Amino acid sequence: xxxxxxxxxxxxxxxxxxxxxxxxxxxxxxxxxxxxxxxxxxxxxxxxxxxxxxxxxxxxxxxxxxxxxxxxxxxxxxxxxxxxxxxxxxxxxxxxxxxxxxxxxxxxxxxxxxxxxxxxxxxxxxxxxxxxxxxxxxxxxxxxxxxxxxxxxxxxxxxxxxxxxxxxxxxxxxxxxxxxxxxxxxxxxxxxxxxxxxxxxxxxxxxxxxxxxxxxxxxxxxxxxxxxxxxxxxxxxxxxxxxxxxxxxxxxxxxxxxxxxxxxxxxxxxxxxxxxxxxxxxxxxxxxxxxxxxxxxxxxxxxxxxxxxxxxxxxxxxxxxxxxxxxxxxxxxxxxxxxxxxxxxxxxxxxxxxxxxxxxxxxxxxxxxxxxxxxxxxxxxxxxxxxxxxxxxxxxxxxxxxxxxxxxxxxxxxxxxxxxxxxxxxxxxxxxxxxxxxxxxxxxxxxxxxxxxxxxxxxxxxxxxxxxxxxxxxxxxxxxxxxxxxxxxxxxxxxxxxxxxxxxxxxxxxxxxxxxxxxxxxxxxxxxxxxxxxxxxxxxxxxxxxxxxxxxxxxxxxxxxx
Amino acid sequence: xxxxxxxxxxxxxxxxxxxxxxxxxxxxxxxxxxxxxxxxxxxxxxxxxxxxxxxxxxxxxxxxxxxxxxxxxxxxxxxxxxxxxxxxxxxxxxxxxxxxxxxxxxxxxxxxxxxxxxxxxxxxxxxxxxxxxxxxxxxxxxxxxxxxxxxxxxxxxxxxxxxxxxxxxxxxxxxxxxxxxxxxxxxxxxxxxxxxxxxxxxxxxxxxxxxxxxxxxxxxxxxxxxxxxxxxxxxxxxxxxxxxxxxxxxxxxxxxxxxxxxxxxxxxxxxxxxxxxxxxxxxxxxxxxxxxxxxxxxxxxxxxxxxxxxxxxxxxxxxxxxxxxxxxxxxxxxxxxxxxxxxxxxxxxxxxxxxxxxxxx
Ligand SMILES: Nc1ncnc2c1ncn2[C@@H]1O[C@H](COP(=O)(O)OP(=O)(O)OP(=O)(O)O)[C@@H](O)[C@H]1O
Ligand SMILES: [Mg+2]
Numbered sequence: 001x002x003x004x005x006x007x008x009x010x011x012x013x014x015x016x017x018x019x020x021x022x023x024x025x026x027x028x029x030x031x032x033x034x035x036x037x038x039x040x041x042x043x044x045x046x047x048x049x050x051x052x053x054x055x056x057x058x059x060x061x062x063x064x065x066x067x068x069x070x071x072x073x074x075x076x077x078x079x080x081x082x083x084x085x086x087x088x089x090x091x092x093x094x095x096x097x098x099x100x101x102x103x104x105x106x107x108x109x110x111x112x113x114x115x116x117x118x119x120x121x122x123x124x125x126x127x128x129x130x131x132x133x134x135x136x137x138x139x140x141x142x143x144x145x146x147x148x149x150x151x152x153x154x155x156x157x158x159x160x161x162x163x164x165x166x167x168x169x170x171x172x173x174x175x176x177x178x179x180x181x182x183x184x185x186x187x188x189x190x191x192x193x194x195x196x197x198x199x200x201x202x203x204x205x206x207x208x209x210x211x212x213x214x215x216x217x218x219x220x221x222x223x224x225x226x227x228x229x230x231x232x233x234x235x236x237x238x239x240x241x242x243x244x245x246x247x248x249x250x251x252x253x254x255x256x257x258x259x260x261x262x263x264x265x266x267x268x269x270x271x272x273x274x275x276x277x278x279x280x281x282x283x284x285x286x287x288x289x290x291x292x293x294x295x296x297x298x299x300x301x302x303x304x305x306x307x308x309x310x311x312x313x314x315x316x317x318x319x320x321x322x323x324x325x326x327x328x329x330x331x332x333x334x335x336x337x338x339x340x341x342x343x344x345x346x347x348x349x350x351x352x353x354x355x356x357x358x359x360x361x362x363x364x365x366x367x368x369x370x371x372x373x374x375x376x377x378x379x380x381x382x383x384x385x386x387x388x389x390x391x392x393x394x395x396x397x398x399x400x401x402x403x404x405x406x407x408x409x410x411x412x413x414x415x416x417x418x419x420x421x422x423x424x425x426x427x428x429x430x431x432x433x434x435x436x437x438x439x440x441x442x443x444x445x446x447x448x449x450x451x452x453x454x455x456x457x458x459x460x461x462x463x464x465x466x467x468x469x470x471x472x473x474x475x476x477x478x479x480x481x482x483x484x485x486x487x488x489x490x491x492x493x494x495x496x497x498x499x500x501x502x503x504x505x506x507x508x509x510x511x512x513x514x515x516x517x518x519x520x521x522x523x524x525x526x527x528x529x530x531x532x533x534x535x536x537x538x539x540x541x542x543x544x545x546x547x548x549x550x551x552x553x554x555x556x557x558x559x560x561x562x
Numbered sequence: 563x564x565x566x567x568x569x570x571x572x573x574x575x576x577x578x579x580x581x582x583x584x585x586x587x588x589x590x591x592x593x594x595x596x597x598x599x600x601x602x603x604x605x606x607x608x609x610x611x612x613x614x615x616x617x618x619x620x621x622x623x624x625x626x627x628x629x630x631x632x633x634x635x636x637x638x639x640x641x642x643x644x645x646x647x648x649x650x651x652x653x654x655x656x657x658x659x660x661x662x663x664x665x666x667x668x669x670x671x672x673x674x675x676x677x678x679x680x681x682x683x684x685x686x687x688x689x690x691x692x693x694x695x696x697x698x699x700x701x702x703x704x705x706x707x708x709x710x711x712x713x714x715x716x717x718x719x720x721x722x723x724x725x726x727x728x729x730x731x732x733x734x735x736x737x738x739x740x741x742x743x744x745x746x747x748x749x750x751x752x753x754x755x756x757x758x759x760x761x762x763x764x765x766x767x768x769x770x771x772x773x774x775x776x777x778x779x780x781x782x783x784x785x786x787x788x789x790x791x792x793x794x795x796x797x798x799x800x801x802x803x804x805x806x807x808x809x810x811x812x813x814x815x816x817x818x819x820x821x822x823x824x825x826x827x828x829x830x831x832x833x834x835x836x837x838x839x840x841x842x843x844x845x846x847x848x849x850x851x852x853x854x855x856x857x858x859x860x861x862x863x864x865x866x867x868x869x870x871x872x873x874x875x876x877x878x879x880x881x882x883x884x885x886x887x888x889x890x891x892x893x894x895x896x897x898x899x900x901x902x903x904x905x906x907x908x909x910x911x912x913x914x915x916x917x918x919x920x921x922x923x
Binding site for chain 2: 004005006007008009010011012013014377450452453455456457458459460461462463466467470471474475554556557558
């Protein structure tokens with residue numbers, strides 16, 4: 001006999017969590033999916049909104065002035081990626097597999113570019129190699145404006161991204177493999193290629209695609225130092241802001257979406273492989289001193305660190321120098337901004353507000369959202385759908401997101417139209433732009449908790465939100481802090497999404513850097529970029545201090561069980 | 563007979579195409595200690611989660627204390643639960659952990675305090691209230707988890723392999739403690755285990771499961787002495803399972819020996835499995851004073867302290883192998899050596915017959 005199928009009844013917890021999940025899914029749909037979908041439809045419409053099929057695409061590809069950017073973008077990104085990966089691998093290898101001194105210092109220096117907008121490196125390059133550059137001669141008559149500048153600038157700001165990924169892959173080496181290789185009498189070189197490279201191959205692949213996407217979708221560097229050299233990202237800007245040709249902007253956006261989407265899938269694939277290739281019984285590898293290797297690597301790492309510090313130092317110096325290169329006496333006048341065109345302390349204030357709002361509301365939305373995705377007992381399909389929605393931003397370049405927001409929020413009939421031109425839309429865009437990494441960070445932290453906390457809580461008739469507040473949140477506080485700082489710094493430094501969305505009263509520091517540079521006020525632009533660096537660095541320090549304090553305070557219960 | 567406290571009827575659980583529970587029926591009475599026993603993956607946890615509402619079954623009903631709770635969410639049911647991982651809230655002290663379920667009930671602080679002290683004493687950790695779980699040993703943590711589950715005085719206590727994460731010595735100790743606690747409180751308890759010794763020593767009744775079905779429900783003695791299926795016979799304790807043939811006159815032929823036993827249900831000539839426990843085999847030595855005897859050779863002797871393991875074969879057993887447990891004292895009397903022939907007596911009531919192959923039912 002077959003008993004009737006049981007229809008589970010929902011309690012208050014289930015309703016609340018399911019409802020929360022639904023709200024989150026709607027939120028992500030509105031701030032992400034619908035705008036993107038709308039942008040796709042714009043690419044097949046004319047200016048009046050009539051369907052024109054692939055006419056826009058045909059126009060794009062038959063115009064060499066436009067479609068030439070594809071080839072440019074591809075080869076410049078490929079070259080910058082190759083250089084970045086090679087440098088980052090050497091650097092990561094030295095940090096993880098050798099016995100060089102000052103590892104902490106070198107690690108810190110390598111992370112510095114994360115504190116600055118990508119524009120900063122470009123501005124520094126102009127000072128170093130531009131028409132009045134100190135090291136102009138080093139280019140043998142070539143101009144920094146163009147591919148050379150774009151490649152060097154891109155390598156600078158994507159370097160830490162590559163380093164983090166490759167370092168993670170190298171840090172988790174299994175010492176047993178090295179011992180096996182040695183005992184089999186394999187040569188050093190063979191051990192290196194077979195064990196080291198193959199062990200890190202997923203990390204390398206992952207880094208490769210991430211960096212390529214970062215470069216090809218970046219807008220700051222080519223805008224400042226690209227000169228007449230067309231790239232896809234700058235083309236979107238030109239089409240939209242320069243010529244108000246939104247349809248063509250949508251076409252270019254679609255093209256830009258392709259590598260990003262591809263990178264997204266490759267990255268996910270590599271991540272999964274990386275994790276499964278590590279057995280839980282792996283023995284951590286401890287490098288042994290080897291004077292020649294260590295000295296060579298120290299030289300290499302020192303050189304890279306010197307270049308990073310040099311670029312940063314150049315920007316810093318430029319922001320204080322009275323009139324580069326004629327009068328190098330120091331002044332604070334560039335930090336005044338009142339005479340500069342396109343920036344002001346108000347922009348800086350706006351940026352701080354944006355960063356604060358994004359950090360607070362972003363980490364709230366992301367953490368609660370990840371909790372609901374991970375812990376809701378009902379509505380399995382909705383959980384999966386929401387998780388997938390949360391992964392989309394990783395595959396969407398900031399420029400594309402910004403343009404999609406124009407289409408969606410500026411549409412006349414949209415009830416959310418009132419958000420257009422406000423600080424709120426900047427916050428929404430920034431949260432959406434950086435959602436995925438934060439979401440995954442939160443999920444990782446949540447997965448480390450005992451999965452039965454919610455079961456115990458339900459058995460004790462305690463509502464889930466109480467346990468969320470009293471147990472889950474305190475235990476995940478370090479991860480929540482990480483998410484907040486990630487949002488803060490990215491909100492401070494990002495240009496790409498917000499450059500389409502700011503209004504006269506919501507100008508931002510990062511956009512001000514761009515506009516001041518555009519207007520020829522390079523020194524104030526450098527000053528503003530450095531302001532962002534100081535702020536990010538300060539917040540980072542605060543974060544480190546807070547984290548340490550938190551760890552000390554909670555040491556009692558974080559003790560490992562015996 | 564009283565009505566059951568927990569009544570499980572026609573319970574099934576599907577994960578997609580996979581059937582994790584298949585038409586399970588169990589009655590559990592008030593105050594009983596019941597163990598779910600079975601190999602890994604047989605559906606014990608799935609059944610427990612259906613009873614608790616944490617993962618509701620696909621079909622079938624669960625009644626608790628006369629109330630149909632089949633479709634209710636866990637918060638609407640009446641149970642306490644303890645997991646193998648303890649699942650203690652690490653950021654709360656032991657006392658706050660135990661008080662966790664009480665604090666939600668708007669009881670006066672003093673009453674909560676009183677109850678926590680009471681429970682800390684009950685689990686033998688009166689001075690550990692201010693400590694954090696990470697500062698306790700595994701066994702202590704599991705006792706705290708138990709106290710936390712018992713704090714709200716649930717009608718039903720569910721334990722999912724509470725002892726598996728502990729080392730052997732702590733395990734035996736905690737086994738007795740849980741059992742005596744359960745007796746004292748008289749709380750209806752279901753415990754999952756895949757350790758048969760644990761089940762036999764703790765349970766009032768055991769539910770033996772295999773592949774999502776119930777193989778047998780009975781007291782430890784019934785399960786041990788009257789296994790209902792070949793699977794149970796083999797799974798619980800040590801058991802000889804010998805191929806034999808039913809012959810006429812209430813006898814089976816085993817090797818070249820004929821042994822009397824209960825043969826109901828088997829046609830003459832049918833191939834069967836004869837199940838005999840090693841400790842039920844009586845060695846009579848060189849003499850053969852009994853009916854139901856056979857003669858065989860000692861292949862191997864293994865001294866275990868209080869008893870010997872005997873490996874027997876040859877003689878009337880032919881190719882078959884038989885393991886017997888021989889008390890050390892008796893072995894001394896017989897002065898056994900390897901390769902020696904001896905007579906074995908297997909009482910008819912200790913031979914159980916099963917169909918030759920596994921089957922469900
Ligand atoms: N969520 C799920 N989705 C799919 N299959 C599942 C799920 N949960 C359990 N199963 C399957 O159901 C079967 C029974 O699982 P269950 O956890 O109940 O076993 P168990 O008897 O508790 O085993 P163990 O002793 O290993 O804990 C297993 O084959 C398992 O793979
Ligand atoms: Mg289980």
